[in-house]
Amino acid sequence: MNIRVQGTTYDEVLLSAVCQMETMISKSNKYQFAPCAMILCVIFLLTMGCASIPKEQVPFRSGAMLETVAAMVTISIKSPQVNTGGHGYMVYKRPDSFHMVMLTPFGTTALETYSSDDRLTIVIPSKGVAYAGAFADMPDDSPLRGWRMIRLMAVDEPLFDPMKKGTSEKISKESGGITSFYDAQGLLERKKFSSGEEVFFRDYQSVEGVPFPGVIEFTDRNGSRVKITFDEPEINKPLEDTALTPNVEGITILPLANFKGI
């Protein structure tokens, strides 16, 4: 039995094979061909799992903004004092609301952080304790000290602008100057703050036309480095406000200055 499969896309290949199978069955005893048909089905089902035809990427849309993000994440926080990290998930809502959950290897919640504006709440569910306060209240020796840089991820401008390709742009704000650097395509690749922090945006992918960096890395002048790697991001999907508000019912709330670690 020699089956010749034609076509360039997966759909065409599948259609071609089905048509040929139908022809064979109609020409012969259908019961005789039933095992062949089953084998072909199994082969196609198996190859679907490792299809080599890549999914076509929607081109970046100029001016598209990040309104919401929901994604699995891997976070590493490195500083001269601390080397920590883990896997988890995160949701973000423009302009600057974040909810991040770090998981234990068993899949349970180790720690949750909620932040908005300059406020941060760290919830440790297993202990029934939350620490709340301003980012500035976080002790210098806290393992999450570098986490204050997460605020820098809140980019209130499009990540892709072909008009800005290969340029840098300085914006003055009350807090000081911010210089943004764009690559040859016009994708925002780095932001440098006059306070010494830098944010790097890497491995862009198009999520339905919205450019989204697969990796965001923050550094500061004290040698802290926070790297967030995103997986399966969902961009600009509706997000309820409750997803960004800590539920502290039955939880003891302590000052953020008391947080020393899990």
Place this chain on the structure above:
Amino acid sequence: MKSIFCRTIRRFLIPALFIMVLIYTAAHAAEIPPLEGLELARKGFAGMTDFTAEITQEKQIALLKKTQTSSGQVRFRRPDTFYMEVYSPYASRLLLKDNILTMLLPTEGIRQKTVLPPEEGLRHWFSLFDRPVTRLPAGVELRADRRGDTVTLRIIPTGKKGVKELRITLFDDGRPRRLTIEEQNRDRTVITFHRVRKNVGLAEMDFRIE
């Protein structure tokens, strides 16, 4: 007529009856007193010096409305050593030697060591299994049921902290079958153990984290 009747019974009624019995026994596992359940688990575990297993971990994330599935392996050796490895894409390794917890994220090159309080160490917990269980642990509600050759223990903490319910199913020879953890935030993790082998003679070198 008789032949049709017999054929009908053979073809439909007997399989139907068999399926009904199966469904009935599956749905109505016998609830047993929690102390008896704990004691069954303890006895099963008593004859085990070590075990290895492959695992599938399914994490249902309520907030994202998605399920993340990972696979890996676990190893345990009495009295106090546990190793767990989760494979890529969310690779991690964990070694718990009594109360010293070491975690490694190989891709990120992160290694963390935490010393837990002695009462949270493995040696302490497994020493509780050295003698018959005579009373239930404080601060939890416990339920047990028996189904075939498995015992399921449901541990429900009375407080509102982190874990809402922990459910562990063990074979009657102590081998783990499934662990389900439900959290207050509606997340749920199911770890299913496959190819569980006990008393394989694990050595110190089987518990190296890197």
